[in-house]
Amino acid sequence: EDQVTQSPEALRLQEGESSSLNCSYTVSGLRGLFWYRQDPGKGPEFLFTLYSAGEEKEKERLKATLTKKESFLHITAPKPEDSATYLCAVRNSGYALNFGKGTSLLVTP
Amino acid sequence: EAQVTQNPRYLITVTGKKLTVTCSQNMNHEYMSWYRQDPGLGLRQIYYSMNVEVTDKGDVPEGYKVSRKEKRNFPLILESPSPNQTSLYFCASSEGATGNTIYFGEGSWLTVV
Numbered sequence: 689e690d691q692v693t694q695s696p697e698a699l700r701l702q703e704g705e706s707s708s709l710n711c712s713y714t715v716s717g718l719r720g721l722f723w724y725r726q727d728p729g730k731g732p733e734f735l736f737t738l739y740s741a742g743e744e745k746e747k748e749r750l751k752a753t754l755t756k757k758e759s760f761l762h763i764t765a766p767k768p769e770d771s772a773t774y775l776c777a778v779r780n781s782g783y784a785l786n787f788g789k790g791t792s793l794l795v796t797p
Numbered sequence: 798e799a800q801v802t803q804n805p806r807y808l809i810t811v812t813g814k815k816l817t818v819t820c821s822q823n824m825n826h827e828y829m830s831w832y833r834q835d836p837g838l839g840l841r842q843i844y845y846s847m848n849v850e851v852t853d854k855g856d857v858p859e860g861y862k863v864s865r866k867e868k869r870n871f872p873l874i875l876e877s878p879s880p881n882q883t884s885l886y887f888c889a890s891s892e893g894a895t896g897n898t899i900y901f902g903e904g905s906w907l908t909v910v
Binding site for chain 2: 787
């Protein structure tokens with residue numbers, strides 16, 4: 689059975705304090721690992737899709753990396769507007785999408 | 798603008814009263830799906846559809862029905878809602894089951910009393 693575990697559950701950072709969020713996974717035939725940002729009461733907003741170990745993608749202050757067992761979302765010099773819940777999901781060989789429970793990030797000024 | 802539109806956004810209903818949550822996408826996507834999001838449980842897939850007239854169960858299909866008669870629409874039907882179906886529901890779509898980007902709607906808050 690596919691499993692996606694995100695850590696930490698919650699993270700509080702000072703503005704400018706870089707850190708990383710972790711997504712550990714087990715999946716039958718990875719067909720993509722997805723990162724989303726979700727603001728309270730809103731739908732998940734797509735950030736990245738990674739397909740193979742070693743792949744990296746960047747967008748502004750965010751960088752996602754992938755290994756065979758986990759993915760990291762690195763946040764460099766975060767700002768208060770980066771505060772949100774970050775979701776990780778994996779798609780398996782049967783095309784089902786399984787989400788982790790998310791990391792709630794709070795960036796304080 | 799790429800959009801996944803859900804209606805209603807907010808609904809309070811009573812146990813047993815049939816309801817439908819509509820979902821429409823304007824991107825000509827083949828793949829559509831429904832999720833529910835509950836505190837502590839994350840997003841769980843209810844049903845998905847690979848194309849018109851092709852649907853399949855996700856992780857939590859009990860108590861729900863779907864249909865896909867047109868490519869752009871994928872309604873979620875609760876034939877006899879119960880309080881344990883109180884949740885935040887999301888519709889999503891992508892270009893095929895292996896699409897790079899999966900777009901989500903804004904969510905539908907459903908309360909069953």
